[in-house]
Amino acid sequence: MKIxxxxxxxxxxxxxxxxxxxxxxxxxxxxxxxxxxGVSKYGVDFxxxxxxxxxxxxxxxxxxxxxxxxxxxxxxxVVQEFVDEGSALGIGEEDxxxxxxxxxxxxxxxxxxxxxxxxxxxxxxxxxSVIKEDYVGPVVGEQIRNQGLTALACSLLVILAYVSFRxxxxxxxxxxxxxxxxxxxxxxxxxxxxxxxxxxALAALLTIVGxxxxxxxxxxxxxxxxxxxxxxxxxxxxxxxxxxxNQTMNxxxxxxxxxxxxxxxxxxxxxxxxxxxxxxxxIGIMIGTYSSIFIASPVLLLWKxx
Amino acid sequence: xxxxxxxxxxxxxxxIAISFVCLAPTFFAGSxxxxxxxxxxxxxxxxxxxxxxxxxxxxGEAVKSTLSNTALSLRSELRKEDYPVVxxxxxxxxxxQIVLLNNRALEEVxxxxxxxxxxxxxxxxxxxxxxxxxxxxxxxxxxxxxEKLAVDQAIETIRNRVDQYGxxxxxxxxxxxxxxxxxxxxxxxxxSVKKTIGSVAKLEFRLVATGKExxxxxxxxxxxxxxxxxxxxxxxxxxxxxxxNVDIDPQTNEIRVxxxxxxVGAKLFDRITADNVGRQLAIVLDGVxxxxxxxxxxxxxxxxxxxxxxxxxxxxTLAIVLRSGALPAPLTVEEERTVGAxxxxxxxxxxxxxxxxxxxxxxxxxxxxxxxxxxxAVFSLLLNIVLMLTLLSFLGATLTLPGxxxxxxxxxxxxxxxxxxxxxxxxxxxxxxxxAACVEAGFAKAHWTIMDSNITTFLTGVxxxxxxxxxxKGFAATLCLGILTSVxxxxxxxxxxxxxxxxxxxxxxLSI
Numbered sequence: 171m172k173i174x175x176x177x178x179x180x181x182x183x184x185x186x187x188x189x190x191x192x193x194x195x196x197x198x199x200x201x202x203x204x205x206x207x208g209v210s211k212y213g214v215d216f217x218x219x220x221x222x223x224x225x226x227x228x229x230x231x232x233x234x235x236x237x238x239x240x241x242x243x244x245x246x247x248v249v250q251e252f253v254d255e256g257s258a259l260g261i262g263e264e265d266x267x268x269x270x271x272x273x274x275x276x277x278x279x280x281x282x283x284x285x286x287x288x289x290x291x292x293x294x295x296x297x298x299s300v301i302k303e304d305y306v307g308p309v310v311g312e313q314i315r316n317q318g319l320t321a322l323a324c325s326l327l328v329i330l331a332y333v334s335f336r337x338x339x340x341x342x343x344x345x346x347x348x349x350x351x352x353x354x355x356x357x358x359x360x361x362x363x364x365x366x367x368x369x370x371a372l373a374a375l376l377t378i379v380g381x382x383x384x385x386x387x388x389x390x391x392x393x394x395x396x397x398x399x400x401x402x403x404x405x406x407x408x409x410x411x412x413x414x415x416n417q418t419m420n421x422x423x424x425x426x427x428x429x430x431x432x433x434x435x436x437x438x439x440x441x442x443x444x445x446x447x448x449x450x451x452x453i454g455i456m457i458g459t460y461s462s463i464f465i466a467s468p469v470l471l472l473w474k475x476x
Numbered sequence: 477x478x479x480x481x482x483x484x485x486x487x488x489x490x491x492i493a494i495s496f497v498c499l500a501p502t503f504f505a506g507s508x509x510x511x512x513x514x515x516x517x518x519x520x521x522x523x524x525x526x527x528x529x530x531x532x533x534x535x536g537e538a539v540k541s542t543l544s545n546t547a548l549s550l551r552s553e554l555r556k557e558d559y560p561v562v563x564x565x566x567x568x569x570x571x572x573q574i575v576l577l578n579n580r581a582l583e584e585v586x587x588x589x590x591x592x593x594x595x596x597x598x599x600x601x602x603x604x605x606x607x608x609x610x611x612x613x614x615x616x617x618x619x620x621x622x623e624k625l626a627v628d629q630a631i632e633t634i635r636n637r638v639d640q641y642g643x644x645x646x647x648x649x650x651x652x653x654x655x656x657x658x659x660x661x662x663x664x665x666x667x668s669v670k671k672t673i674g675s676v677a678k679l680e681f682r683l684v685a686t687g688k689e690x691x692x693x694x695x696x697x698x699x700x701x702x703x704x705x706x707x708x709x710x711x712x713x714x715x716x717x718x719x720x721n722v723d724i725d726p727q728t729n730e731i732r733v734x735x736x737x738x739x740v741g742a743k744l745f746d747r748i749t750a751d752n753v754g755r756q757l758a759i760v761l762d763g764v765x766x767x768x769x770x771x772x773x774x775x776x777x778x779x780x781x782x783x784x785x786x787x788x789x790x791x792x793t794l795a796i797v798l799r800s801g802a803l804p805a806p807l808t809v810e811e812e813r814t815v816g817a818x819x820x821x822x823x824x825x826x827x828x829x830x831x832x833x834x835x836x837x838x839x840x841x842x843x844x845x846x847x848x849x850x851x852x853a854v855f856s857l858l859l860n861i862v863l864m865l866t867l868l869s870f871l872g873a874t875l876t877l878p879g880x881x882x883x884x885x886x887x888x889x890x891x892x893x894x895x896x897x898x899x900x901x902x903x904x905x906x907x908x909x910x911x912a913a914c915v916e917a918g919f920a921k922a923h924w925t926i927m928d929s930n931i932t933t934f935l936t937g938v939x940x941x942x943x944x945x946x947x948x949k950g951f952a953a954t955l956c957l958g959i960l961t962s963v964x965x966x967x968x969x970x971x972x973x974x975x976x977x978x979x980x981x982x983x984x985x986l987s988i
Contacts, residue, residue, distance in 0.1 A: 225818070254826065269819075281809060284667060301819040303666075307810040310530060321943040325936045332935065336928055373878065373940060373948045377885070377955065380936030384892065384929035391925045421899045424845075428838050428895065429888035435834030436884050441826030443522060443819075443877045447951070451885070 173423060178416045182463055183408050183471065189464035193351060200358020209275075213366035214304060216318075218276035218311035220283045223252045223302035223442075224290070226268045234294065235270060242289035244282075248273040252302075254445055256438035269301065269442060273366075281305045318372045325379045326350065333383070337390055344469035345386050348461040352382050356454040365446060374450030381429070382458030385422045386466045392418045393467070411467045426459040481975045488972060492859070495866040502869060517869045520876030522947050523824050525817030526661035529670070531634075531807040533654045536569060538626035538805035539619050543572050546593065548709045550574065553592070559585050562607060563692060570619060572596060576608040585610065626804040627654050634658060634673050636800035641669055655810065666814050668793065674807045676762050677797035679714035681748070682706040684756040684768050696758070698765040699784055706758045706765070711748050713802075716741025718778075720798035722791045725783070731791045732783040735798065742778030750774040761794070813946065827880035835861075835887050842891060846898050848980075848987035852973040853894040856965045860890045863961040864954065873957075876950030886958030889933070893966030897922045898988055911986045915974045919967070926966060934959045 204211065214221045232249055239247045251258060252271040274282060283303050290298070306314075326346055333342035353375055360371060392414035396405075415422075433455060436448035477485075498514040505516060521528050547564040550572075554561045560577035567573055574585065582601070589596055589610075595618040602609040614622075631648055634656065638646045647659040663669055685693035685705040693705040718738040724731055737745055748757070749771050758768035759782050766784040786794070815823075839857065843850035864883060868875060901918030909917065934956055941952035973979075981987040 223819070225816075254830075281812070299816065299818070301816040303812070303814040305809065305812040307532075307808070309532065310811040317943045321939050324939050328935050328939065329932055332928075332932055369944070369948050370878065373944065373951050376936055376940045376943075377933075377951075380933035381889070383932045384889075387929045387932070388896065388925060391928070417903075421896060424895045424899070425892040428841065428891045429885070431837045431841070432834035432884050432888035435830045435837065436881055439826060439830035439833055440881060440884075441823050441830075441877070443823050443826075444881050447878055447881055 172420065174416075174419045178419055179412075180416060181412055182415045183412050183468065186464060186468040186471070189460075190468060193355070193461075193465060196358065197351065197354050200354050200361075203358050203361050207361055211361050211367055212275075212311075212315070213368040214273055214275060214306055214311075215369045216311055216315045216367055218306045218308045220274045220281065220286065221271060221302070221304045222283055222286060222300055223269055223271045224298040225301045226270070226296055226298045228266065228296075229268045230270060230296065232270065235272075235290075238290055238293035239272070239286075241293060242286075244272075244274060244286060244289070246274065247286075248275075252442035254437065254439055254441050255449070259438075261438065271302075271442070276308060276311070281307075314369060314372075318369075321372075321376055322353065322379065325376055329379070329383055333387075333390075337394060340470060340473040341390050341394075343473065344466040345383055345390070347469050348386055348458075348466035349379050349382060351461050351465050352378055352454060352458045355457050356450060359453050359457075360450055365449070368446045370444060370447035371450045374447045374454060377451060378454035378458060381455065382461065385426060385459055385462040388418050388421050388425070389415055389462055389467060393470070408471060411470065415463055415467060422459060422462060426455055429455055477976060481972065484968070484972050485976060488969060491863070495862050498866045498869045499862065502865070514869060515872075517865065518872065518874045519820075519824075520874045520879065520947060520950055521659060521661060521813070521820075522815045522877045523820045523875065524661055525815050525820040526659065527663050527666045527669070527815075528811075528813040528946055529658040529660070529673075529809060530651065530811035531630075531656045531658060531674070532810045533627045533630050533656065533804075534806045534808065535623035535626050535654050536805075539570055539614065539622050540566055541805065542622050543570065543614060546596075547572050550589070550593065551709075554585060554588065557584075557588065559588075561585075570614045571599070572612045572614070574610040574612070576610070579603060579608045582608060582610075623654065627656065629804045630807065631656055633801050633803050637672050637796055638669075640796050640799065641672070643669075656807075662817065663814075666812075668789070670809065670812075672793050672796055674803075674809070675793070675797045676803045676806050677714065677794075677800075678762050678802045679717070679798060680710035680760040681712040681745075682708075682710050682758050682760055683752060684758050686755065696760060696763060696765050698768075704758060704765055704768060706760070706768075710760070711757075712741065712744050714798060715801075716744060717798055720795040722788070722795050730783055731786045731788055732781050733786070733791050733794050733798070735780045735782065737778040737780065739778075742776070745778065745780065746774060746776040749776075823877045824880075827877055827884075831880065831884045831887070834884050838887060838891055842894070846988050849898055849901075852970060852977070852979065853891065853898075855973070856894060856969050857887060857890055859969060860886070860958070860961050860965040863965070864958050867957045867961065868954070871957075873953050874950055875954070876947040878947045879950030879954045882951045882954030882958060885955065886962060889930075889958070890962035890965065893922075893926045893930070893962055894970060896925055897966060897970060901986070901988055905986060905988075911980075914986065915971075919971050919974075923967065926963060930959050930963050 209217055235249055239245065250271045252269040272286065274286065283305055287300060326349060329349065330342045330346045333345045356375065356378060393411055396410045396414050430452065433448055433452040436444060437452050440448050500508060501512065501514050502517045543566040547566050551561055551564040559581045562575040562577055564574050576582065576585065586598060589612065595615050596612040597615055599611045599613050627650060631650060635648050638648065638660065643660050643663060645661055649657045651657045658673065660669060683706065685707050689707050690705060692708050694708045695703045696706055697703050716737050717735050719736045721734050722731065723734045753771050753773065756768045756770050759766045766782050839854045842853045846853065861883065864886065897918055900922045901914050904914035904917045937952050937956040937959065941949055941956065944952055979987050
């Protein structure tokens with residue numbers, strides 16, 4: 171059984187201008203979203219503040235909770251469902267409980283969790299239990315932000331070095347450009363779909379840096395093999411790249427596809443605790459596959475070797 | 477089967493056996509004999525419930541506090557030498573000042589301090605006519621020393637206090653220059669534990685000021701809201717306490733905290749009470765007076781009582797903190813993550829369910845797409861998971877919810893290696909070579925592709941492990957371990973599988 175036949179012969183490189191243009195547009199949109207969102211793009215993990223998850227025995231009307239918060243001086247609090255996507259869509263196991271997350275970003279008062287809890291207990295009719303309580307102070311929040319950026323930069327540099335070592339520098343540049351593309355667009359989509367950055371999202375971004383390089387390497391491997399095999403006449407680079415991408419199409423689609431099966435499963439059924447992690451991974455792997463074909467290889471073309 | 481194949485098969489068999497031994501404690505907890513090696517896989521706080529606290533030590537306060545004590549000692553020493561010292565005080569962040577009545581003994585005082593207190597660096601002298609003020613600053617490396625000691629001492633004190641709560645397997649560790657990470661599994665009442673841990677608990681015994689002491693007295697607040705003038709130096713501190721207990725006065729039913737003093741403290745208390753019968757002795761906790769009873773008699777038994785309108789919970793907390801000693805500096809909570817046990821249980825359930833669904837889809841796909849070779853991939857994958865869990869258990873690594881996500885991700889990534897090999901073999905079949913040759917060529921040519929892609933993911937996993945804390949570290953750990961086992965399973969086990977079993981379909985071709 172095969173998805174693509176051996177004689178697949180799509181001229182991918184012809185599409186590269188269109189692909190690069192589209193990518194640049196989305197990158198611009200992502201960067202704009204990043205700066206436009208200002209501090210609101212940072213979740214509690216990075217900005218500091220409180221997140222409390224309340225468990226109610228039955229489904230709640232979120233507006234009651236909203237009113238109670240406003241009445242007690244917590245009008246800046248963000249109220250969200252704390253479930254995995256599957257529960258939100260109604261698939262998967264049925265759970266009677268209704269878990270709601272209340273986020274309050276950094277205030278000068280510091281840890282306000284207890285105050286919030288007491289206020290809600292007196293204002294709401296229904297009983298609830300606090301199943302999760304996070305507080306991140308300003309010192310730690312900033313630390314996590316800085317560490318995150320450092321880790322991303324380190325990962326890109328490490329991969330630049332490794333791919334240069336195993337292939338050539340221009341291959342490495344193509345790979346790193348594709349990775350940066352993936353991180354920027356994934357972050358953009360993440361923010362545009364209304365999420366706030368958390369440590370889970372950051373972990374996913376770093377994982378994508380490490381994973382997305384895989385299908386890039388599959389293609390590069392084949393390009394290298396095709397470049398140096400035929401002895402008689404040196405084929406044009408654009409043809410080598412096209413042939414390599416077509417030959418490895420099965421492999422690229424299948425490896426990404428199987429990984430997408432599992433990340434989708436995580437996203438649908440993994441619970442609210444890893445919601446950001448699994449969502450970001452799923453988006454990132456899709457973008458990563460696209461970039462291996464349409465971004466990494468064209469960069470090779472742009473970098474004419476004399 | 478060749479000799480080499482047999483040897484490798486035995487090797488694999490041994491590894492599988494070891495895995496079962498290591499994993500048995502996790503899955504068959506109750507029914508194993510005592511001598512069984514290995515232990516259950518450790519669950520992170522987000523899976524079993526508990527609290528994770530990062531506390532910052534306000535080291536600046538420790539320096540100030542040390543200087544205050546130095547100021548007090550210096551004053552009594554200088555007065556014993558008959559120098560005209562009006563007072564000494566700690567000011568600013570790291571300054572100590574000596575106020576003299578006049579400049580009569582200025583040089584002698586300076587040389588006394590220089591000789592006895594080398595950690596103080598002379599800064600300036602201010603001669604205002606009426607008084608002469610000498611300013612000293614503490615040496616920078618001495619201050620650093622105090623700060624470092626403060627953090628170490630805070631860790632010990634926290635450990636003592638946590639021990640008294642009977643928390644199972646708490647972890648208390650230094651993190652960076654002045655942060656302490658405290659992990660408390662299965663804590664139900666985190667609020668009171670936090671309060672106990674964070675309470676400075678500086679206990680002092682000071683005489684209430686009368687007569688001429690009023691000049692040097694300080695005003696301290698009392699529990700009930702009033703203020704009382706007390707002498708500005710403590711006669712005895714919390715160091716003198718051996719142990720503290722809650723007791724109830726049989727006559728008044730009042731809840732009190734009884735103190736048992738150590739031998740040095742008992743002698744000191746004996747002398748204090750003997751010298752000051754009739755005067756009031758204030759018991760000060762963290763700058764607030766709890767009570768100031770009159771000393772009726774000399775007390776030589778080494779026992780004292782603090783009574784002051786306590787509620788039971790308050791008294792218990794007080795007893796705990798007094799037993800464990802004072803914190804050298806106040807603590808601030810920099811980060812706190814608390815997960816209730818019910819959410820933890822749900823998280824495990826969700827994690828396992830998403831794993832089963834994800835793995836099932838992938839495995840069914842592999843069998844449909846690659847026929848018999850697909851079955852080999854299924855076996856390889858299951859073995860992969862077993863080996864991953866074995867490594868987790870063997871290394872004593874902690875499994876967190878993101879860690880389970882890492883395992884699920886490994887399922888997806890492990891299959892990639894198989895796909896790369898199988899696709900390569902399929903290509904080789906197209907060239908018409910013998911089945912065995914195709915298999916060998918497939919494995920050989922795919923080898924470096926697999927290594928390259930996994931090494932890069934591994935490197936980013938290592939960086940993520942270095943950066944992350946708690947749950948994210950768990951994710952990075954399972955990711956990295958998963959890569960190691962995946963490469964082993966795809967290359968070693970996969971290869972062995974092809975050599976050991978006839979993977980042919982009905983037509984005699986490779987079933988792939």
